[in-house]
Amino acid sequence: MSEQKRLFLVDAYALIFRGYYAFIKNPRINSKGEDTSAIMGFMNSLLDVIKRERPDHLAVCFDKGGSADRVEMFEAYKANRDETPEGIKTAVPYIYEILKAMHIPIMVKEGYEADDVIGTLAKKAEKEGYKTFMVTPDKDFAQLVSENIFMYRPVFGGGYETWGIPEVQQKFEVEDPLQVIDYLGMMGDSSDNIPGLPGVGEKTAKKFLKQFGSMENLLASTDQLKGKMKEKIEANKELGMLSKQLATIMLDVPVEFNEKDFEMSEPDIPKVTEIFQELEFRRLIDNFNKTFAKETEASTSTDKKAAVKTTPKEEKSAGEGQFSLFGGGSDSEAAASTHSRKTAETTPHFYQSVAPGMATKLFIKNLMKQTSVCFDTETTGLNPLTAELVGIAFSWEVGKGFYIPFPEDQQEAQELIEVLRVFFESETIEKIGQNLKYDIKVLAKYGISVKGKLFDTMLAHYLINPDMRHNMDVLAETYLNYTPISITELLGKKGKNQLSMREVPLEKQTEYAVEDADITLQLKEHFTKELGDANTQKLFDEIEIPLLRVLAAMELEGIRLDTAFLNSLADDLNKDIANLEKQIFEVAGEEFNIASPKQLGIILFEKLKLVDKPKKTKTGQYATSEDILSYLAKDHEIIRNILEYRGLTKLKSTYVDALPLQVEASTGRVHTDYMQTVAATGRLSSNNPNLQNIPIRTERGRQVRKAFVPRNEEYTLLAADYSQIELRVIAALSQEETMIEAFKNGEDIHASTASKVFNVPLAEVTREQRSNAKTVNFGIIYGVSAFGLSNQTDLSRSEAKDLIDTYYETYPKLKAYISKQVDFARDHGYVKTVLDRRRYLKDINSRNAVVRGAAERNAVNAPIQGSAADIIKIAMINIYNKLEAGNYKTKMLLQVHDELVFDVYKPELEEMKSLIKSEMENAFSLDVPLDVEMDIGENWLEAH
Secondary structure, eight states: OOOOEEEEEEEEHHHHHHHHTTTSSSSOTTSSSSHHHHHHHHHHHHHHHHHOOOOEEEEEOOOBSOOHHHHHTTTTTTTTTTOOOOOHTTHHHHHHHHHTTTTTEEEEOTTTTTHHHHHHHHHHHHHOOOOOEEEEOGGGGGGGGSSEEEEEEETTTEEEEEEEEHHHHHHHSSSTTHHHHHHHHHBTTTTTBBBTTTTTTTTHHHHHHHSHHHHHHHTTTTTOOOOHHHHHHHHHHHHHHHHHHHHOOOSOSSSOOOOOBBBBOOHHHHHHHHHHHHHOOOOHHHHHHHHHHHHHSSHHHHHOOOOOOOOOOTTTSSSTTOOOOOOOOOOOOOOGGGGGGGGGSSSOOEEEEOOTHHHHHHHEEETTSSSSSEEEEEEEEEEEETOOOOEEEEETTTTEEEEEESSSSHHHHHHHHHHHHHHTTTTEEEEEESHHHHHHHHHHHTTOOOSEEEEEEHHHHHHHTTTOOOOHHHHHHHOOOOOOOOOHHHOOOTTOOOOOOSSSHHHHHHHHHHHHHHHHHHHHHHHHHHHHHHTHHHIIIIIIIIHHHHHHHHHHHHHOOHHHHHHHHHHHHHHHHHHHHHHHHHTTTTTOOOOOOHHIIIIIIIISOOOSOOOOOOOOOOOOOOHHHHHTTOOOOOHHHHHHHHHHHHHHIIIITTTTGEEEHHHHHHHHOEEEEOOSSSSSSSSOOOSOOOOOEEEEEEEHHTTTOOOOOOOEEEEEEEOOOOOHHHHHTOOOOHHHHHHHHHOOOOHHHHHHHTOGGGGOOHHHHHHHHHHHHHHHHOOOOHHHHHHHHHHHHHHHHHHHHHHHHHHHHHHHHHHHHHHHHHHSSSOTTOOOOOEOOOTTSSSSHHHHHHHHHHHHHHHHHHHHHHHHHHHHHHHHHHHHHTTTTTTEEEEETTEEEEEEEEGGGGHHHHHHHHHTTTTSSOSSSSOOEEEEEESHHOOO
């Protein structure tokens, strides 16, 4: 009896996209400038399947025009998908040509997706007695699996796994593969924009399938559901059925399975070779010839008995040196069900409000016996400069806590806080809180200093897991399996009917506030251990917690703003903008809304025809983003004017118009908020207003700094800036002697680099050579490519590549350090700064080349940027302590990455210059000297 025949159906775009993205950071560009990555990746994969399996029958299936039926059912189907990359669009015609030369049938039908074509053919082939293997990683195909239809899934690292009925049953926890349709319909699919049932994720869908068996049975049995889930599903029954329809692979596409057409036959080797030569695929020609040299030899029936293996993960990839194109791995786990979470209603606790008089005295007596107490302020608003105390909660034992309400009368409130001063200013009692900086600023308004050891759970978690959110509700649910009382539940939804905290009944205030303190206390106990496990306890104790006090003082201080100057600058900007508009309209030949991407795209690409094939967005309009326009700016004055117009209008709205509105009425100053827990590198970020992003590369942008002035005539602004600190850090970390020596000798590092890479004497380095060397110096930190460097300079791509290659030859230890960092990250899952701050890189071993490439760049950049951030934090703490100890009038006002700005009392100026420079340059000892440049002025621009 003959062996059952096997048909392989290839999901073309799955292989094409993975081929393209496998090479995304190192695209295959031939001498004609064509990106051939997608073609090469697809062919490597196709030849791999042929080589491994020697299939009897094979076809490659394509989409064409998308699914008309599904779009008719649901207009938003797949509408969220990004535009197909240009490199893939240009690849498809070549792939068609290659497949035709290989005599492999191309199966495509207008208005249908490849899924539907594959599904229809698989079922027809099954009736003809075939075993069909669907070559795709897409889990949606699992619904088609039967005794004779299998998924043939490429896996990460080479090899394939086959999903038959048992594998689908195990993977999706279903009895019948057809239930995969119900599973997909229930949970939806964000990649295809299938909505699913609201609130239903992977785990819930599996649970429902076990309980009800199908979408229809679930929707008919909602009386067995409870609470919000019942409400959501009953309100979305039609959406559920629509989602199931959208997820169902069609089996009635008008295509025929003619087995003779699908037979593997000898390819037209000369024709395929000719196409590969045109594309400059030298290695692929060898791979192709080897593959079909075997194929054209007489195959025995024994060859064809090599059935598809179900556990081939240990197999090596057939093509040496090929990229792994497939992500593999399990799907992301859905969020845990909230049904089992604890709440205040289900958890025993004792929360008590403290009455005035004797009860308060007894409470304080007990409070002062403690060594560690969590406290949380409740206020009338989120702005600590204007917020008034409504109450303070305290907890020092899990499940227990107390709440002291504050009177609305400010004199009475001040009298009450005076009673609590003894606690807050105790040096021996540890104070615990979530975002303590806010509480410290609120209490400062009442003249209270928070002294003693501090523990901030938000900061602790930031060091433990920098990339996660750090708000208390998230932390409680994640680490304590507890859902706190919602502020919306307490105050109502935002709007005119929302209550203020003062209007909330005391009993509810008490429950809400003390719960916060109780939960924060529990998180502290949890995070104390984890700080030790992550080796970040020292960083927490010596940097982040002391810095918290420094930032609170800086934010309370604020900086004076010259609003009259900003008003005059607004007038100047209006004139500049009007002038640019006039020039743009003259070239365009008509007036239009420059701020409208749609109108702008029509002018640039239809009327002026600036490019032959303009890119479009997923909505079909022309793409006019900054990166696209910047690429065209060299050749078109109108583009340069548009970019300048955008820059000026943004400058005006973001800073010139907005800053005067952010002056605090009670102080007459601008008070930014410094966030310690936003940037994973350890850098501070600035908010309300953001003073770290004021443009300094343009003349008008620099003018904004002129508006920041000293508090009065007795003061002057001093700006102290680390010179090239990131380059100094990378020189020290890499131990690159050439760079270290240049810094030690006080050389211009960019000129020194140019001298070496361009092989010219230092005195003969041109301005252009220095500029290019500067771009590479800073670009190396961020993983600049030849393509990126050529875009930032006047160099061609090949010249940029040569410059980068020469750079690494000049600095071999730097190149070795970069490789070492990536290797360390791969082995440990993180990299670290000079102070052991960790940057976790969960994607460092990702199967997605784009994602992995970004993680590799972070592996290099994070220790450098993070170390620079750590160093300036040390300097800030030391300077603040000196200013406080010396009772100086000078105040530290701003930190902008590598720069500190001070309001210096003029009689202290010389002493301050010496103190600030010394503390900054000696903040941390590297093998490269730290250098600080300083200047003073009557405004920030003069001082910078």
